Amino acid sequence: MDITDFYDTFFEEAEELLADMERHLLELDVDDPDAEQLNAIFRAAHSIKGGAGTFGFDVLQQTTHLLENLLDHTRQGELTLRRDIVDTFLETKDMLHDQMDAYRNGEEPDQEAFARICETLKRLALEEIGQSLDGGEPAPKAAEPAPEPAPETQPTPAEAPIAEGESRLTVSLLNVGDENRALLIEELEQLGTVEAQSGDAACYRVTLSTSVGAEDIEAVMCFIVEPDQLKVEAAEPSAAAPADGSSRLTVSLLNVGDKDRALLIEELEQLGSVEAQSGDEACYRVTLSTSVGAEDIEAVMGFIVEPDQLKIERETESAPAPTAPAASETPAAAEPEGSGQDAPLPAAKPKAEKAKAAKADKPKPKAKSGGESSSIRVSVEKVDQIINLVGELIITQSMLDQTVSELDNVNHSGLHNGMNLLQRNARDLQEAVMSVRMIPMDFVFSRFPRVVRETAGKLGKDIELVTEGAATELDKSLTERIIDPLTHLVRNSLDHGIEAPDAREAAGKPRTGKLTLSAKHQGGNILIEVIDDGGGLNREKILAKARESELNVSDSMSDDEVWQLIFAPGFSTAQEVSDVSGRGVGMDVVKRNIQGMGGNVQIMSTPGEGTTIRIVLPLTLAILDGMSIKVGAEVFILPLSAVLESLQPSPDDLYAMAGDDVVLKVRDEYLPVVPVHEALDVTGARTELAETIAVIVQGEGRRYALLVDELVGQQQVVVKNLETNYRKVPGVSAATILGDGSVALILDITDLHRLNRAKKEARRDSRTTAPTTPNPKEVEPS
Amino acid sequence: MTIETTDAALAATEAQNREFLVFSLGDEEYAIDILKVQEIRGYENVTRIANAPEFIKGVTNLRGVIVPIVDLRIKFHLENVEYGGQTVVIVLNVGERIVGIVVDGVSDVMTLTPEQIKPAPEFGVTLSSDFLSGLGSLEDRMLVLVDIDKLLTSQEMALVDSVSE
Structure with a gap:
């Protein structure tokens, strides 16, 4: 097998390790660092280095090597952590990530950046501990303080008292060449104190005093040698420690x-x-x-x-x-009341x-805190395939249901019962399968401590970040797309929302601002909120700015409408453009992105107390709450989230405007009318305006009145992409399969309006140029 | 019988006989590479797509996959476009897409030797010879061998989002 086959595994592992490292670095209390965390960070760096070395990713290896040495000094207590040092570590972590991405794409990492980070790390080492990092040896042994009980003074290492949590291990290297051996011993020195070493190439023994478990040692060394070339044993022949060290x-x-x-x-x-x-x-x-x-x-x-x-x-x-019967008897005896459990007992397994x-x-x-994760990696494709198949099953089931419901209940009661059961099972199955795609919001929230820390640092503000509902689950495709808009909102809140510490103090608030990220479920939606306890939005300022930008505003606008102004393109009330935000690009993009995901943004703000920006998103893109409507003989689906109300339009409320534009007056508001049958060329639809039903819908902040023949009902539909086998259809966002197996199109409201206007223009043009040309209609054979 | 070796596609497959699915459009017989065919099913239940060319009948549900249906008879300007019990949809795998084509009927599967495949003459107006991979001669029958990949992904079929849009 080619070594490159393992690249992906390495990258994935390293990615996780880097994420771990960042999490620990962020959690780290600089004044009183937790030894376990320092160890975890060190271990992460070390493992990456090992892998990078094996695969020949030199730059990555060298960078991690420097970082690792620094971390080693830190955990030995020689390097006192400061905030800026942690920042440097974080920066290094980012650099490692970049380097890894470069290797992943088959490129060489940026040498300049590499040189810069090395320089930074080396300088840090020189300044803080007064030693160079260039040598492979991290520190002169004599300088090593307390944790290692100067083993040289012990004449008989085997009986030497060992510091708590440490054990003495013998690592035997079988048939390992000189070069690898040197490498391995260097590795071992990183893990603990090498007390003695001897032997030849066939079997080389190293006695090591360490707090690291035998398994960890094996894991590290496996990057260099095969598992069977390695034997780690506890050096003490006591009963407490059998062959593998514990x-x-x-x-x-x-x-x-x-x-x-x-x-x-x-x-x-x-x-x-x-x-x-x-x-x-x-x-x-x-x-x-x-x-x-x-x-x-x-x-x-x-x-x-x-x-x-x-x-x-x-x-x-x-x-x-190895004698299975005896082994299985022992646990049976241990059972208090012979509970007849027949699960294979771990004790029965051969030990080796x-x-x-x-x-x-x-x-x-x-990292210990991460625990043992019992999960498997599955490609999204496979999951999507299962979701598709389950969708199929649901459709088949509802088709069967329709057929069965026509049968006599008395003679076919068994069948009816079976159908009920099938329906329940199918629904459970669908829920279970959908949950596979769900991942906790923690995936999103976990990157914000970093964002907040850095942004707050740049702005010179003290910010405390609180996250709530990190366990709330959301469809994976949505979590990936929510990150950017959310980052923008968070930056915005930090920059414009929360005041500078002095201003806060003057306002009688604690100097430290509080930013809360919260996620919770509400019905079929997820609410994601960015809450700050800053000064709140300034109504006057927004209005003034809006006038300046020649937006159409009036003093009588409701607060809600005023707040929505900040989503207008090019709008910013920041006094000065800062590094963090205030260029006015962004909020409109945020809103568009969120609407693109089928969600919307709400703002609540109280002057002096803070602002809450709430993102409402559907739980998943794969299933949509739809309202089915009928136009002529055709059924279409409207996203229920877009539907505001439906009403019977009275002819008095319909006003014609220049040519064939029509508006509908609904409670003092004039809404453009979009006759669906015209936009989509449906034949046989009701054309008399008064006979139709107006569905008031909202799309991208505008309201329209869609004219349809009939409302059929509400239902959940499985969204199917039209573009997989066909192409984008104007006015249509996707398709779905109805209970009878037929396909219905899901309408895209804004696009439908656009289509309607385009058609009107086309009609007007054809009238002016060639008035006799009729609208080409497709002959529909049925 | 002389062997034409000028056609590159022919030359490549010279040693092999190829299998074709033969279908009829009106009185004409067409054939497509059988390896492109996924399945054959009846014509039913097509949902019309607004503002699409006339020959795109719409989309249908093929076991959960939304598949566009193209009526080749309309595309080839045949008269008597009728939908009856004999009307058949051939479901094809074209590139990574699945497309159904409506034809009047499927007759059989033919094996053609390279000698039986003649180059198509340059004359097509409705069906450009670009979309033909040749003419199959079989005793008294003539099969029009359609390069279905090329035809269905072509701009004029409007099945694929084109870059110019």
Whole structure:
């Protein structure tokens, strides 16, 4: 196999690691950094470096190397973190991302940027710790402080006391060449203290004192050597640590409720790595690989459960692991009341196999807090295919339903029951499948701490970011498209919304401004809000500015209408154009983007108290709440979100304007009339205005009155793209399949209006040039 | 019988016989490469698309996929365009798209040897010879071999969004 086959895996992993790194960097408290977080950041950098080295991404490797060294000093406590240092790290992280993108696209990364970031990192190292980063060795060993208990002074390393959380491991390198060995030892030095090394190429032993688990070491070194060239063992021959550096314990939870169990498992995950878990409430068994003793586990868990609910057994090498019957008997005996559970018990698995599985499951050291994620990567295409198929199933089901409903209920009661069941199952299935595409808003929100931090820094404001409802789920295609508009809104709120600290103090508010991002479901929509506690929108200023830009405004406009003015193209009330925002481009783009996703933007503002910008989006683009209308014999779908009301127009309210334009007066408002049959050339439609029904719809902020023959009803429709096999059709946004299997077109309101006008113009032109030419109509054979 | 080798497409496939699906439009017999054919179904339930050329009958639901339906008879200006029990839709895979064409009937599948495929003469007005891959001669029958890929993706079929729009 070619090494390039692994590129994608590396990029994906590295991407996750970088995201982890950023998250930890942002969460990091500069005054009192959490050691675990520092370690996590370091590990991320280290893993990327390892991979980059393996694949020959030199620039990436060198950059991470510098970063890693700095991070190492940080976690050793030699480098005191400051905000600007964290900023530098973040900048480096961005650079790594750029470099990775470059490699991914088969290009060489920007050398200039690379040189610059290296310079920055090296200077930082020189200034802060007074040493150069050029050497491969991060620090002279003598300078290493407390965490490592100067092993050189211990004459017999095997019996040396080891600092808490550390263990002594023997790493055996089998058949590893000189060059790789040097690399590996360098790696090991990064992970802990190398206390002794000896041996030859066939078997080289390194004794290492480290706080890193054997698995992590393996994961790191796997970038360089094959797994079978490597053997990591605990150096102490004590019973507490069998072959792979930590012992494997089976923790049985007897009669523990779900909630407590989840808590306990979380605790166990803190103590070691949970390798397998199974069972029921009566007896739930967790296999744990840990360096912590059974007593300690009991002590920790004693806070949550009674001691007699807990049973900890050690799986030792001496246990007859491969003999399956014996192994399965042991757990059976442990069960309190023979609950007849027949799930394959972890203990029954041959040990070697399990160890291998654990290795395969953990290809890289992950931040502990992330936990073990039990998810799979599936291409969006596959998911879409399933969604399509389920849509099919729903349509087939409703077709069947229609047929069955005509049958006599008494003679076919079985069939009717079956149909009901099918309907329920099909609906559940559809919901379940749709949920696959849903991802939590956290995906979006998680990038804002960074945006806020940087923007606030640039503006010299203190901002606290609060996110609410990060678990709210939204269709993946929407989350990707919401990021840009949301970023814009957040920047805007930071720049124009929240006042400078001094101004805030003068207004009697805390100096630190608060920006809240929230997401919640409401009906079939998701509400995403950007809330600031700033000065609120200034009505007078907006109106004045609007007049300046020659927008059509009046003093009697409602607040709501005034606020909407800020979405006008080229509108900005900022006193001066700043780096962050205020150029006036953007808000209109934001609004257009959101409308493009089928949503809308609302603004609520109270002077002196703040502004809330609310984005209302449909949960998914794949399903639409539609209103079906009939024109002639044809059925069309209007997006329900666009429909405001429908009414029977009275001839008195219809006014003709210049030529054949018609407007409809609805409560003091004159709406342009769009006869659907004219725009779409429907034959056989009602043409007498008074016989039709006017559906008042809203599209891109304007209202229209669509004239249709009949309202059929409301229904959810599965949106199907017309452009997949055909092309864009004017006035139509997509298509859907109705219950009878026929296709109905979903109308695009604004486009329909445009089409109507174009047709009118065409008609007028043809009248003026060739008055006798009739409108070419298609002969419709049925 | 002389063998024409000037046609590049022919030369490429010289060693192989090709299979064609033969269909009729009025009294004429046409043939298309069978590998392009996905399935054959009856003509039913087409939703009209407004403001589309006359020969685009509309779109239909093919197991959840929205497929445009083109009536080749209208496109080729045939008289007597009728829709009856014999009217058939040939569903084709053209490039990455699925398109259905309405024809009067499907007769059979023919294997043509390279010798049986003659170059198309340059005369077409309604059907430009650009869209023909040749004429198939079969005893007393003549099959018009249509390069369906080229035809359906052409500008004049208006099935694909063109760049000029």
